[in-house]
Amino acid sequence: MSEFLFPDSLVDRSPGGETIALVVLDGLGGLPHPESGLTELEAARTPVMDAMAAKSSLGMLIPVLPGITPGSGPGHLGLFGYDPTRFIIGRGVLSALGVGFELRPGDVAARLNMASLDADGRITDRRAGRPPDAEGRRIIERVREGLQSPSGVQVFLEHEKEHRAVLVLRGEGLEEGVKDTDPQETGVPPLAAEATVPEAQRTADLLNEVLDQVRELLSGEETVNGFLARGVASYEAPPSFRERYGLKAAVVARYPMYRGVARLVGMDVPGEPSSDAEAMEMFGRALQDHDFVFFHYKATDARGEDGDFDAKVAAIEAADELVGRIAAAGPDVLLVTGDHATPAGYGAHSWHPVPLLIHSRWTRPTASAFGEGTCRTGDIGTVESRHLMTLALAHAGRLAKFGA
Amino acid sequence: MSEFLFPDSLVDRSPGGETIALVVLDGLGGLPHPESGLTELEAARTPVMDAMAAKSSLGMLIPVLPGITPGSGPGHLGLFGYDPTRFIIGRGVLSALGVGFELRPGDVAARLNMASLDADGRITDRRAGRPPDAEGRRIIERVREGLQSPSGVQVFLEHEKEHRAVLVLRGEGLEEGVKDTDPQETGVPPLAAEATVPEAQRTADLLNEVLDQVRELLSGEETVNGFLARGVASYEAPPSFRERYGLKAAVVARYPMYRGVARLVGMDVPGEPSSDAEAMEMFGRALQDHDFVFFHYKATDARGEDGDFDAKVAAIEAADELVGRIAAAGPDVLLVTGDHATPAGYGAHSWHPVPLLIHSRWTRPTASAFGEGTCRTGDIGTVESRHLMTLALAHAGRLAKFGA
Numbered sequence: 001m002s003e004f005l006f007p008d009s010l011v012d013r014s015p016g017g018e019t020i021a022l023v024v025l026d027g028l029g030g031l032p033h034p035e036s037g038l039t040e041l042e043a044a045r046t047p048v049m050d051a052m053a054a055k056s057s058l059g060m061l062i063p064v065l066p067g068i069t070p071g072s073g074p075g076h077l078g079l080f081g082y083d084p085t086r087f088i089i090g091r092g093v094l095s096a097l098g099v100g101f102e103l104r105p106g107d108v109a110a111r112l113n114m115a116s117l118d119a120d121g122r123i124t125d126r127r128a129g130r131p132p133d134a135e136g137r138r139i140i141e142r143v144r145e146g147l148q149s150p151s152g153v154q155v156f157l158e159h160e161k162e163h164r165a166v167l168v169l170r171g172e173g174l175e176e177g178v179k180d181t182d183p184q185e186t187g188v189p190p191l192a193a194e195a196t197v198p199e200a201q202r203t204a205d206l207l208n209e210v211l212d213q214v215r216e217l218l219s220g221e222e223t224v225n226g227f228l229a230r231g232v233a234s235y236e237a238p239p240s241f242r243e244r245y246g247l248k249a250a251v252v253a254r255y256p257m258y259r260g261v262a263r264l265v266g267m268d269v270p271g272e273p274s275s276d277a278e279a280m281e282m283f284g285r286a287l288q289d290h291d292f293v294f295f296h297y298k299a300t301d302a303r304g305e306d307g308d309f310d311a312k313v314a315a316i317e318a319a320d321e322l323v324g325r326i327a328a329a330g331p332d333v334l335l336v337t338g339d340h341a342t343p344a345g346y347g348a349h350s351w352h353p354v355p356l357l358i359h360s361r362w363t364r365p366t367a368s369a370f371g372e373g374t375c376r377t378g379d380i381g382t383v384e385s386r387h388l389m390t391l392a393l394a395h396a397g398r399l400a401k402f403g404a
Numbered sequence: 405m406s407e408f409l410f411p412d413s414l415v416d417r418s419p420g421g422e423t424i425a426l427v428v429l430d431g432l433g434g435l436p437h438p439e440s441g442l443t444e445l446e447a448a449r450t451p452v453m454d455a456m457a458a459k460s461s462l463g464m465l466i467p468v469l470p471g472i473t474p475g476s477g478p479g480h481l482g483l484f485g486y487d488p489t490r491f492i493i494g495r496g497v498l499s500a501l502g503v504g505f506e507l508r509p510g511d512v513a514a515r516l517n518m519a520s521l522d523a524d525g526r527i528t529d530r531r532a533g534r535p536p537d538a539e540g541r542r543i544i545e546r547v548r549e550g551l552q553s554p555s556g557v558q559v560f561l562e563h564e565k566e567h568r569a570v571l572v573l574r575g576e577g578l579e580e581g582v583k584d585t586d587p588q589e590t591g592v593p594p595l596a597a598e599a600t601v602p603e604a605q606r607t608a609d610l611l612n613e614v615l616d617q618v619r620e621l622l623s624g625e626e627t628v629n630g631f632l633a634r635g636v637a638s639y640e641a642p643p644s645f646r647e648r649y650g651l652k653a654a655v656v657a658r659y660p661m662y663r664g665v666a667r668l669v670g671m672d673v674p675g676e677p678s679s680d681a682e683a684m685e686m687f688g689r690a691l692q693d694h695d696f697v698f699f700h701y702k703a704t705d706a707r708g709e710d711g712d713f714d715a716k717v718a719a720i721e722a723a724d725e726l727v728g729r730i731a732a733a734g735p736d737v738l739l740v741t742g743d744h745a746t747p748a749g750y751g752a753h754s755w756h757p758v759p760l761l762i763h764s765r766w767t768r769p770t771a772s773a774f775g776e777g778t779c780r781t782g783d784i785g786t787v788e789s790r791h792l793m794t795l796a797l798a799h800a801g802r803l804a805k806f807g808a
Contacts, residue, residue: 006469006489362750364435364443364776379776381757381786383470390471394755401753402468403475403488404498404635 007081007390008239010400013246018332018396020247020292021283022388024079024258025319026072027301029341029354029372033309040300040309040344041355042371044316048324049336052359054368059380060353061388063340069351073097075339076261080294081245081389082238089264090176090233095166097260099158100272103235108174108203112157112165113182113228114139117215121189121226126182127163128224139224140165146217150209167210167229175200175234178207182228190228207232240266241292245393250286252279253296262294276322284329295326301349304342312344327359333395334359335388336370353382360395411485411794414804417650422736422800423691424651426698426792428483428662429723430476431705433745433758433776437713444704444713444748445759446775448720452728453740456763458772463784464757465792467744473755479743480665484698485649485793486642493668494580494637499570501664503562504676507639512578512607514633516561516569517586518543521619521630525593530586531567532628543628544569550621554613571614571633579604579638582611586632594632611636644670645696649797654690656683657700666698680726688733699730705753708746716748731763737799738763739792740774757786764799 030039063070064084073094074084089097092109103109114136116125131139140159149155153171160166177200181191193211195204211227218225241249243266250270251262259269270286273279279295286293299315306312327334334357341352355375367374376382380391393399434443467474468488477498478488493501496513507513518540520529535543544563553559557575564570581604585595597615599608615631622629645653647670654674655666663673674690677683683699690697703719710716731738740763745756759779771778780786784795797803 006472010472362435362747362754362756364756365441366777366780377781379464379757379780380470381464381466381780383466383786387470390469391755392471394471394473399471399473399755401473401475403478403493404495 007393007399008244010402011244011246011393012398012400017291017398019287019290020333020392020396021287021326021329021331021335022079022292022294022392023297023323023326023334023336024076024294025297025300025316025336025338027304027340027342027349028338029343029350029352030304030312031343031345031352033345039372040304040312041316042373044313044320046316046320046370048320048327049357049370050368052323052327052334052336053357053370053374054365055363056357056359056365057363057380058366058370058375058378059356060372060375060378060382061337061356061385062353062382063351063385065384067351069349070340071349072257072339073261075385076258078385079337079339079388080241080265081386082265083386087238091231092166092233093235095160095164095231096158096168096235097264098257099160099166100256100260101156101158101166101168102263103168104170105235105237106170106174107235108169108176108232109235110167110207110229110232112167113230114163114165114224115190115226115228116223117189117226123183123186123188123190123226126186126228130162131224133159133162135224136162136165139218139221143214143217147210147213150206153206155210165227169203169206174203176203176232178204178232180228180230180232181211182230190226193229193232203232238265242266245292245389246398247292248290249292249294250290251294251296252283252286253294254279255296255298258296267294280322280325283326287329287331293331297322300338301342304344305347307344307347309344332360333392335392337388356380356388358391358395362395411797411803412648414806415648415650415797416802416804421695421802423694424696424737424796424800425691425730425733425735425739426483426696426796427701427727427730427738427740428480428698429701429704429720429740429742431708431744431746431753432742433747433754433756434708434716435747435749435756437749443776444708444716445720446777448717448724450720450724450774452724452731453761453774454772456727456731456738456740457761457774457778458769459767460761460763460769461767461784462770462774462779462782463760464776464779464782464786465741465760465789466757466786467789469788471755473753474744475753476661476743477665479789480662482789483741483743483792484645484669485790486669487790491642495635496570496637497639499564499635500562500572500639501668502661503564503570504660504664505560505562505570505572506667507572508574509639509641510574510578511639512573512580512636513639514571514611514636516571517632517634518567518569518628519594519630519632520627521593527587527590527592527594527630530590530632534566535628537563537566539628540566540569543622543625547618547621551614551617554610557610559614569631573607573610578607580607580636582608582636584632584634584636585615586634594630597633597636607636642669646670649696649793650802651696652694653696653698654694655698655700656687656690657698658683659700659702662700671698684726684729687730691733691735697735701726704742705746708748709751711748711751713748736764737796739796741792760784760792762795762799766799
């Protein structure tokens with residue numbers, strides 16, 4: 001949470017000024033197709049982004065550090081200018097953000113796995129056979145109804161997906177520093193929550209009390225009859241976009257996780273678009289009364305995770321049209337990049353650098369196509385994602401000179 | 405003033421060895437001309453540097469960090485291998501260096517603005533109508549004659565330009581941490597100097613005493629009858645070139661600011677050349693008895709600040725000839741670069757990376773022209789300026805292997 005020397009002290013925080021749009025095509029970076037030698041982005045037909053590249057500065061972003069594969073949290077924090085090696089979001093907090101829960105500073109959040117236990121309390125399945133979402137929601141509803149909040153705290157339970165849920169404790173003096181209760185194996189009982197620092201003892205006790213109640217409430221269930229807690233983390237809000245950059249910022253994203261990460265840095269959340277068309281409309285409106293709008297596009301990552309090269313190419317081609325509409329909305333500075341690579345051939349997030357395009361009046365164009373090949377010889381060089389906001393502010397005329 | 409891990413511990417400090425010349429074409433980096441798509445350097449006819457590029461390693465330098473636009477101080481400190489984000493030169497110190505004042509460690513320097521005050525002591529013009537240099541010098545002379553140094557300190561006053569001057573306090577126990585007395589508005593009296601840390605109380609008191617005397621001494625003046633102080637800073641010398649690199653270094657620069665920054669890191673100042681011809685002669689002599697000579701060329705930056713593309717091209721073409729003469733003087737390693745970009749189209753210092761050429765026996769040539777386009781795909785990559793000295797020492801055979 002640390003010092004943020006740059007660019008904070010140089011930021012012009014006077015109202016008005018040029019606008020910035022950040023388009024994140026999630027998992028944009030790819031690997032060459034074994035036959036064509038082209039990555040997904042290079043293989044895609046992207047007339048809009050290619051024409052834009054010819055008027056842009058290009059570069060590559062290293063999401064965290066060379067070789068480090070980021071999750072969505074660090075990937076986006078880096079793009080937002082928060083050094084992801086210093087500002088760590090706990091997994092519990094990330095899950096709570098992911099379900100759209102509005103965390104408050106001091107809240108402690110944990111991820112929950114629904115599990116199956118035998119008559120002796122030993123785990124037989126750490127994921128309770130991956131119950132369908134409806135079943136998962138029913139279980140959470142049942143626990144919610146019966147659960148008595150321990151004295152002095154509020155307890156929130158939110159279903160996430162299948163066997164996954166989120167627990168949030170709210171109250172005075174809660175602290176992180178509690179070990180997972182998931183033993184990571186079957187045939188043994190869940191662990192008791194254990195404090196790793198003395199200040200977290202009460203938080204561990206409260207967690208144990210809640211998990212014991214859950215065991216009792218679910219004792220009649222056949223499959224899901226216990227919860228395992230992981231990633232216990234307290235929520236501390238970083239300095240906001242407004243504080244750091246003087247920017248009134250908004251997020252337009254169809255998935256709650258990305259709205260959550262944006263809310264973490266103080267972005268407005270004007271709505272929950274359920275289609276790209278709706279998202280486009282929301283983007284246009286958000287740009288009217290914000291200095292900075294972050295637009296998140298998920299399909300590129302999802303198709304990369306599926307390992308489907310052609311489907312990822314199609315997702316990029318669909319995104320190209322959206323980028324055209326975003327540009328038409330008229331932001332002064334337009335950034336197009338990804339939070340990390342999700343090469344279809346790899347089928348997962350990876351550590352590879354990610355193409356970046358910055359379009360403004362102050363660019364040094366070097367190529368007329370947007371792809372890994374053109375970006376790596378671009379003017380920006382290959383730099384860490386945490387520098388992107390500094391570049392964006394510079395292009396928008398919002399940064400003073402450093403030193404005389 | 406911190407750790408300087410690299411390259412200090414690896415430096416071979418034995419006397420003799422290969423010589424290094426650093427040519428800084430101030431503000432060298434540019435932006436493409438809207439018609440030709442070529443930058444100033446690419447548009448310039450530079451047969452010498454192009455031929456040299458064909459035998460050189462090329463790269464791009466990021467002066468401070470991506471997106472950060474440096475002033476001359478941080479820009480040059482970076483080239484000299486001092487991380488400009490850690491080693492901050494105060495504005496007062498920079499001004500004193502700029503007028504060629506020989507600061508000593510412990511001195512406290514402030515920038516002065518000559519101002520006009522009304523009968524009630526309220527500021528009517530923060531720049532006193534920008535008096536011509538002769539008038540500014542007369543005012544400084546008048547104050548010098550009448551000023552009584554407060555007990556225990558020496559006071560130095562130097563005219564800078566028009567309404568600007570520099571004040572230096574020398575004595576025991578002076579500290580920085582004093583607020584500006586310039587209220588940044590008219591219609592109000594100047595602020596009293598105020599200490600922001602208890603150690604600086606005496607310094608603030610001394611400054612107030614001097615400024616009060618100035619008011620009295622100038623009470624008969626019509627236009628300039630008060631001084632405003634800004635950027636109060638104490639001077640602390642960083643480890644010198646000799647200490648860090650084992651290099652006996654000299655500067656050849658026509659402008660006092662650059663001689664000042666070089667003196668800050670312990671370079672010899674063999675003279676104050678008043679023409680390029682004189683500077684060339686001085687360079688040749690300096691290379692005879694120094695390991696490292698820094699040659700500064702100002703016109704490229706000045707024409708960029710003017711916003712005159714063609715004039716900047718002409719300045720680069722004139723510099724090309726000087727580079728040829730510098731090469732003919734026979735340094736073993738020759739570096740040609742800029743301290744930052746000053747694109748004519750932008751009309752000011754900017755954050756864009758700057759072309760770099762390193763000529764030695766150990767290069768990996770990649771192109772036969774010196775420009776942004778060739779440098780960005782060069783062997784060195786796009787790196788921060790603070791790494792330049794490490795590269796220079798390596799090419800000069802002055803660095804040991806790191807680790808066994």
